[in-house]
Amino acid sequence: VADQWLHTIVHADMDAFYAAIEQLDNPELRGRPVLVGPKSGRGVVLTASYEARPARVGSAMPMALARRRCPEAIVVPPRFERYTEVSKQVMRVFRDFSPDVEAISLDEAFLEMTGAGHIFGDPAAIGRKLKEAVREATHGLTVSVGISGTKYVAKVASGYAKPDGLTIVPPDSAVAWLAPQPVSVLWGAGPKVQARLAELGLETVGDVASYGARELESALGKMGRHFHELAHARDPRPVVGSRTAKSLSSERTLTVDVSSMAQVQFYVRQAANVVARRLRQKGEAACGVRVKLKTSDFRILTRQRVLKRATSASDEIYEAAKGLLAEFRDPGPFRLVGVAAFNIHSGQDDGQIDFLAPQSAKSGRLDDVLDRVDARFGPGTVQRAGELLKRTVFDEHMNLDSLIPDPSDQE
C-alpha cells in the first residue's frame, strides 16, 4: 500500500479566509452572513462567509448584486494587514510539517510531504494533524486539505469537501477519481476554454482523458496538451519554495470615470508613488514600466516601455508612465488607471549613486528627495519617518487635490 505513495503532496486551502478572520476578531459576526469587500462603489465581493453562500453569493460577484441577494449580510471592508499577519501564522504551521512549502496566495499552499510518513503517519494522519495544528495556532480557523501524489490532484481534492474538508486520493485511483468531475476543475480552464471543450462534446475530465491528445492540442494549442496530461493525473511540477515576483502593480477603479488628461495623470502619479514605494520596501528596482487603462466599456489598454536603468524612484517611474500616456489613442472615458513595474531586479536602486547629485538638488522636488533618502538610508526610512507627513506635504506641494476633488473622499 505504501508503494503507491511515491510522492505525497498536500494542498491546504483556508476556508473563506478573510470572512473567517473577521468573524474570529469580532464575535458579533459569528454565525452570521458576512461579505468582505468595498462597502460602496463599484467593487466585487472578495470573500463571502459560509452563512452567506446559500443565498448564492460568492467571491468575484459584484457587491451590488450580492447585497440584493443577501440583504441581511454584514459588509466588512477588507483589512489586508491583518490577513497577512494571520497568513504568516498559518504558513509557520505549514513549515512545521515540511521544509518545502509553496505559498500560492495568503490562504493557500502546497506542502511537499514525500517521505514524511514515519514522522506524521499515513496521509490521513498527516491531514488530521495539519488541520488541528492550524486550528490551534489561529484560535479556530479551519482549513480544507487535499492529499495525493501530484499538485494538481491535491488541489482538486482540497476543494472537494469544503469547508473543513479532508480528501485523500491515492495516486493509483486518481484518474478514476477525477473522471466524473466537470471540466471546470481543470486548472487553467476558465469560461472560454470550457465553452471550447463543450463544443467538442467534452463535459467531464474523463471525456478529456479519453479524447486524443493531438486533437486537443490542435483545438486548444499548448494548453490542450496540458489539459490532457492533467486529466490523466500527470503533473510533474514540483513544489517550489519562495518565488520572486516578476512584476508589481497598483491600479484603481475610480468612483467616477474620467476623460481629461490631467485627471488621468493625477491617478497615474498616485499609482507610480505606490509602486515605487513598494519596490523600495522590498529593496528592489525595475527597468520596465507599464500603464494600464480600462475604458468605460471594459476594454483594457496597455502601453509599456523599457528603461535605460533600473529605478525605484517615484519621479522616474512617473515620468516614464506619463510618456506612455501620450501613446494611447483612445480618448476615454476610463474607469481604471494603473501602473506596473516589470523586469524587477533585487538589489539596490541604481539611483542611489546620485543621492546628492546636482540633478535632484536642482529639481527641488520633494518626492525626488524622499526617494533618495530611502535609497541612501535604506528602504522604508521615509515611511517610518511618517507616511502621513509625506502625503500631506506632497499633496500640498502638487496642489492637485484642490484642482481635482476625489469623489471617493466624500464617502
Next chain:
DNA sequence: TCTGGGGTCCTGATGCTT
C-alpha cells in the same frame, strides 16, 4: 447583475539581427 486588485502565462504581430 454589472463586473476588484494582485499577479502569471500564452499568443500573435512586429521589428531587429544575422
Next chain:
DNA sequence: TCTGAAGCATCAGGACCC
C-alpha cells in the same frame, strides 16, 4: 547590394487564478 529566412526579443492583448 538586395532579398529572404530564421531566430530572437519586445509589445499588446487575452485568459486565467486567488
